[in-house]
Amino acid sequence: MTDAACLVFMGTTVISGSALAVVIATGRSALFGGLSRAFQWQRPRTRFERGMNSTSWMLMAFTAVTVPVSMLVTGIAGGDWLQALLFGVSVAVGLTPEMLPLIVTVCLSRGARTMASGKAIVRRLDAIETLGGMDVLCVDKTGTLTSGVIKLDRAQSMSGLNSSYVLHAAWLTTLIPHTTSNPWDDAIVAAEGDSANDTGDVQVEGGTPFDPIRRRATVIVAKSHHRADREHTGGSDISETSGAGAGTSGNVSRIMVVKGAVSEMLPRCDTVMRNGTAEPLTDRLRGTYERLMADKATHGYRVLLVAQRSVTDQTTVQDDRALTLLGYLTFLDLPKPDAADTIAHMHNAGITVTMLTGDEPQVARTVARKVGINARRVVTGRTLDDMTDTALGTELRRVNVFAKLTPEHKARIVSLLRREGHCVGYMGDGVNDLPAMHASEIAISASTGSEAVRQSADVMLTHKNLDVLLRGITQSRRTCVNMMKYIKLALSSNFGNIISVMIAGAFLPFVPMAPVQMVLLNLIYDLACLAIPWDRVDGDVLRSPARWDTASIARFMSRFGPVSSLFDMVTFTVLLTLLCPAVAGGRFPELHGDGSRLLFVAAFQTGWFVVSMWTQITALHMLRTERVPFIGSRASVPLVCTSLAALTIATALPFTPVGAWMGFHVPPVSLFALLAIVIAGYAVTVLAVRTLYLHRQQPLL
Template sequence: MKKDNAKAFARRRGSETSLRELAMLREEELLTRLESASSGLTAQAAEEKLDEFGPNVITSGRTHGPLYRLMEAVANPFNLVLLLIAVITFLTDVVFSAKKDFVTAGIILGLVMLSTGISFFQGERSNSAAARLSKMISNQADVLRDGKTVSVSIDVLVPGDVVLLSAGDIVPGDVRFLTAKDAFLAQAALTGESNPVEKFAQLPQGGAEAVTDLANIGFMGSNMVSGSARAVLLATGNDTYFGSMAQSLTGDRAKNSFERGVDSVSRLLIRFMLVMVPVIFVVNGITKNDWMSAFLFAISVAVGLTPEMLPMIMSSTLAKGAVSMAKHQTIVKTLSAIQTFGEMDVLCTDKTGTLTEDRVVLERYMDLHGNDNPRILRHAYLNSYFQTGLKNLIDLAIINRAHENGLEGMKETYTRVDEIPFDFTRRRMSVILEDTSGKRQLITKGAVEEIFSVCAWAEFNGKIEPLTEELKKEAMEVYEEQNRGGLRMIAVAQRNELPGRDRFGAEDERDLVMLGFIGFLDPPKESAAAAITALAEHGVHVAVLTGDSEGVAVKVCERVGVDLSHRLTGRDVEGMDDAALSKAVETCRLFSKLSPAQKERVVAAFQKNGHTVGYMGDGINDAPAMHQADVGISVDSAVDIAKETADIILLKKDLMVLEQGVVEGRRTFGNIIKYIKMAASGNFGNMISLMAASIFLPFLPLLPVHILIQNLLCDFAQIGIPFDRMDPSYIKSAHKWDTKSIQRFMVVMGPLSSLFDIALYAILWWAMGANSATNAALFHCGCFIFGTLSQILVVHMIRTEKLPFFQSRASRPLALSTGLVSAVALAIGFTGLSRHLDLAQMPLLFLPWLVLLCLGYCVASQLVKRAYVRRWGEWI
């Protein structure tokens, strides 16, 4: 009972009421409530709590094991139809039949097992590849276990763990600070406030207006900007304050256009079969006066018309794409996202780390007139080198540039006396140095406005002059010009006349001499421009959505080739209604100073215009836009909620990887569409052929077992489709699901194959003498051979817009599978193997007719293909 009460209490720790309550408890009482101690949990207690509370992750829903995925592979509409037919066949051929015949039911079950097995195997292969790569993604935390500091994965932290935090660490859950020294947290993900807030260990005085204002509470989703702290976890995973908010972002998306399209075609083909099969049954029953044979034939036709390989082709093609992308260090979390890549024609991306190297480079060091001056670099170097705190990216950039300029020897002539650390109120930091002669100086660097506020003098051309308003105005014009040009600017100042004491404080930062500015830039990646060009060549327009300033964004975008003829800021977006924004996004490629909600609006505006949109981001503030997008893309270094929301996770943050994904997506999309068009047109043509045969022939054109074996052979031949290549012209542009295109293709190509089937009937009837029931086995054999070969030819004729075999060759797996099936069909028809299937061996006299029919079909389909492309401008 006690354990259940503790668990119930823990489950509500992330609520506002509970957090306020925990914030007010004395440390001893708090640790007692959490069943912990100042030295942390024991390893055994942590393990027990992990079993109790589960891993420290924000989940979007339950994951399913292999058995569930196997059942999912079985339970697709086509398999269910085949299983129903198998049951009916078993009843008629085995249960209620004097002659037990397991063959038909066995073949049908074999088709189900083939489709299910391949779908399941390919899916598991993809899941395994993703799981292996996922193990490379981990976040660590320093925690006290058994009184010792150990580094563990964040997902094994539990309530009551005492964690040690320092600058750069993420806060691994909702925490209460036990000690804190200059601890500043960035909570922008929760509050939207860009400035970090300071946290303390003391109990709050008075009531905070918002729970996020509690000074001794830290939240999952925030990170340490500076300082250090020791804190105890109050809640983890979904029980955190942030976890409760994140659930709305991690819900399932609605099916995309491709998935909806596949569902609609599946329903169409099943309805088509359910209507036509009874018609064929009735016609054959009336014309042949053998209702049992008509029934068995109708059942076999139903099996032949069921595109049971569609789920297998889809899952195999998508899984192959996932495995291929895994080789490029890309985790595919959602298989259907691969084909969405193929549809994508707009990629929205942030700037930092995608277009840029996500590092800071010192670009300029200048005096107040904007002239390069190495004296400013020397002072900045001394400030950065001698500070004892965490050297941030700015400090490292200064030190690296100084080393490039050969200034590293300067440090040997100075010693540090004291420093005045950076804080977010003063927004500057200072060091006090003494040289070998005993002369002291204070060197300060920081935000331009804050440095100006403590300066009384300015240095121009080696001369020190009073800092008048006129001089300050002139200097600020230089600063603003550089800032508009995309440089992040800070100022450097110094003071020589210092007291002889060893301790200094913020009050000593006065009457400084302003020296000049240093400008920084996050340099563009070398691959960014090439990647944007490559994406554009594939019909994907890149739109940059950033929260950064317009000047910085423009500077980067200019260098990587983003079109800047039209651009919008967050303020512009805020002033537009949805209609105006939808119009504006068609020409705009740079959106700067955007809030998370505005990013989401921009993505929605693109979608409203009919675009398929991908969004690449790594911050919590990117999650709403990623969730809105058709495909969300993140990186392994992203925050957990961004990775949870994403469909694709890159282990390398590079647009060129996305270009490879686009190619893979279009190849995947194309191969699935190939099969759908083959199945739709083939089924329509077969219906016409079988209806004609049922009306005019005195016997069945094929026996049920022949249809089933032919179907099995053709299914095997199509196994190679997922591995087929696509024509380069197809890869160049985005393709969307178009049901009308599939219906049009079916109506054009279906009757074409029927014409050659009817021509075959005529040849067998008049040229080969198979015109009576006694010669029906010969007729069946001719139909079996040509029916199989013609479906093989359909694969090759439809797979490319070009001339097959010459201008565009099938991939080796597809060539092997279709070649092997063709050889088997010929062997069955022209050798003694035919007798084992109740077929009459075809004489060699039929071979020229067979060649003529096959060549005629190839020529006719190529001519129709050209006319079709000229008329509708597409093929696949």
């Protein structure tokens, strides 16, 4: 529809000329107005939202099972159902990572601040996770992959030689009065240089600017003198006096100059200037020139032909026929210097770049090849109209360049990419990009985009450059990895503690840890994790999209949680048989006084509290990286400091009055020998399980 030359679309800017039109559609019934329907669509939930919801349901399911079981086991074993109820509540609290909302928010906020310093502004915090998980980026060509500035490549005669006169003749068409500036004329004026400001010898007598219907610009000028141009081979002059036929009156030359599209210009030319003389433009020459210009278009050039003829006082701009073909202009919208390198880095980072453009297929293919996008096959909008969603979904797996697209085509492609399981980002800056941006999972725009686009964007770039976006993606991935560190480590640690509590509850006549002590244990550990947003992230982890994967969280919990429980059982055994009897004066069943039994319980709970904190901090540093801990990858200084602070608080607390108030007892020196053995064995076991976990191609974070 957008190719229909008989239609005027709402939102079109009229540069010049006049027309009589019949209104056939208004408001949202018009093509431009129909784009506003994008704002009425319910935007699909992002991967971050889906991940948070699924993780919440998983925690609720675990809680629904473990809390009743722990209450029953504790109540039956101890006979105190009120204590069992309180313990069940503490189990529910212990299984829940209380600091999850805070640490996730801190991670996202810090990521947003860092990205803003890198010229990428995040308008929604949860967009950071989505940006980090993006694996397909859809972009337009103009202004994103290219500079967006049309430049004149060459002005040549039909003999293929550079010609300043062809450029000068084309420059004359830019002098038409009441003509709004356009990229092609701007490029011609820039190439003409300083002489473009010297119009004293030129008087414009009439002209018609370029328009999409005529596809040519015509001007009639009177010149008091002329400039000549010799071909670089030393041939004859190409000028209005060398066979092009100029009407002259004394020192004044009157000529008509026309520049325009190849298909419009060739039928209007009767002769061609070759080697300084005008020759008949035969059918053979027309065919040769058509193939030449088609080859230029194939290589990404935009081509305009330039012709002229002599005129009299009675000649009008409508008489632009019987012209002499002088030469042609080739224009380029050059790729940005760093576009190819940036796209190569994106490919290495697991991001496929797909070009969606309304431009011609030949131009799109040329630019795609120059910047490193797969352009073996280019699909046009008309081809899309004849394809089913199933067929198009198959094409999307092997095609990365789409040309001559409407806004609806772009939105359809983005939607199908998402249906194929990709996390799709779309980068646009015009109103016609709104449907595709709305259909994408992460909408990206530049600060130079239209107001409606900026309001719809999730991420806004202060500089429209893919390199800025790549840096933002890297930072967002770093943020996601750190966020996932806390989620996986906290949940697996809590899960291990709950398993230990439930097992202990079946065999112990007392609760292994008081509810207030369990809450305190989680609180101290979570405070240590507050520094995770500032932790270092290994470079190899950033080479692939970071996604919130609930199944991966469940696998992590099920592998590493039981490892913690295994060493809890070792700790329980040593506490029950050696350390606590030494403190209380005998094994628990042998004790008869309430005081001695309370002392036994306090010593047991103190020992497990201290060991639990050390094992959790050890797991944090063993599992924060896939490399060798402390050697191949070191934690950040803030995380090291908070970890040491947590260990110090947990270890020193039983020696303080606050510890006594919370039911702790001063531990014997032998506890620290047990602690050293358990931590050493635990670290070795975690590394072994981590190796098996990675060997099965399971990403750690």
